[in-house]
Amino acid sequence: DGGITQSPKYLFRKEGQNVTLSCEQNLNHDAMYWYRQDPGQGLRLIYYSQIVNDFQKGDIAEGYSVSREKKESFPLTVTSAQKNPTAFYLCASSMGDYTGELFFGEGSRLTVL
Amino acid sequence: AQKVTQAQTEISVVEKEDVTLDCVYETRDTTYYLFWYKQPPSGELVFLIRRNSFDEQNEISGRYSWNFQKSTSSFNFTITASQVVDSAVYFCALSDTIKAAGNKLTFGGGTRVLVKP
Numbered sequence: 211d212g213g214i215t216q217s218p219k220y221l222f223r224k225e226g227q228n229v230t231l232s233c234e235q236n237l238n239h240d241a242m243y244w245y246r247q248d249p250g251q252g253l254r255l256i257y258y259s260q261i262v263n264d265f266q267k268g269d270i271a272e273g274y275s276v277s278r279e280k281k282e283s284f285p286l287t288v289t290s291a292q293k294n295p296t297a298f299y300l301c302a303s304s305m306g307d308y309t310g311e312l313f314f315g316e317g318s319r320l321t322v323l
Numbered sequence: 324a325q326k327v328t329q330a331q332t333e334i335s336v337v338e339k340e341d342v343t344l345d346c347v348y349e350t351r352d353t354t355y356y357l358f359w360y361k362q363p364p365s366g367e368l369v370f371l372i373r374r375n376s377f378d379e380q381n382e383i384s385g386r387y388s389w390n391f392q393k394s395t396s397s398f399n400f401t402i403t404a405s406q407v408v409d410s411a412v413y414f415c416a417l418s419d420t421i422k423a424a425g426n427k428l429t430f431g432g433g434t435r436v437l438v439k440p
Contacts, residue, residue: 252433268427300366300368312370
């Protein structure tokens with residue numbers, strides 16, 4: 211079935227460690243996105259990519275990094291510079307047109323110990 | 324700057340009751356899109372509806388209906404005869420993709436709906 215796969219579903223990290231969250235899509239979508247979800251704050255955009263080898267910062271990019279070497283993959287690295295990384299992270303993709311319909315993965319919950 | 328406000332953080336109803344979720348938005352754009360997404364306990368957001376700023380007709384899809392009022396910058400969502408399966412967090416979102424590339428959505432804080440049997 212077509213969709214977006216995020217892994218791992220749950221991740222624990224010690225302070226000072228970098229972690230990478232995986233996001234893979236087989237929908238042949240051009241655009242991919244990373245959102246962060248905190249209780250009561252909705253979703254906030256971290257990074258997005260409209261095409262391979264290109265990506266743009268969202269509203270809260272500090273402490274995060276991404277790459278887009280393949281159309282189907284958009285991994286997110288949460289670096290030690292991110293001051294409050296404990297959150298629920300959602301990856302999404304879209305056709306890249308202006309319809310705004312995003313397709314989401316089931317998310318990755320990161321907890322920093 | 325764009326902003327979406329969902330003033331209700333949580334709504335609890337008994338099955339078969341109707342529930343209305345409020346959404347108020349702010350934008351300087353004359354052309355924009357509004358959305359509702361549902362987030363069930365599994366975590367992924369599911370697209371429910373998209374409405375562009377030029378189409379103020381209300382829409383009904385089964386038990387779901389949407390009321391878009393540009394004059395009050397509101398895009399409210401009603402679930403009629405609620406069911407336990409409607410229990411989820413619902414997000415309203417706004418997009419300015421008409422002038423900027425990329426589907427960058429601004430989300431509201433979400434409203435958690437709990438439908439009790």
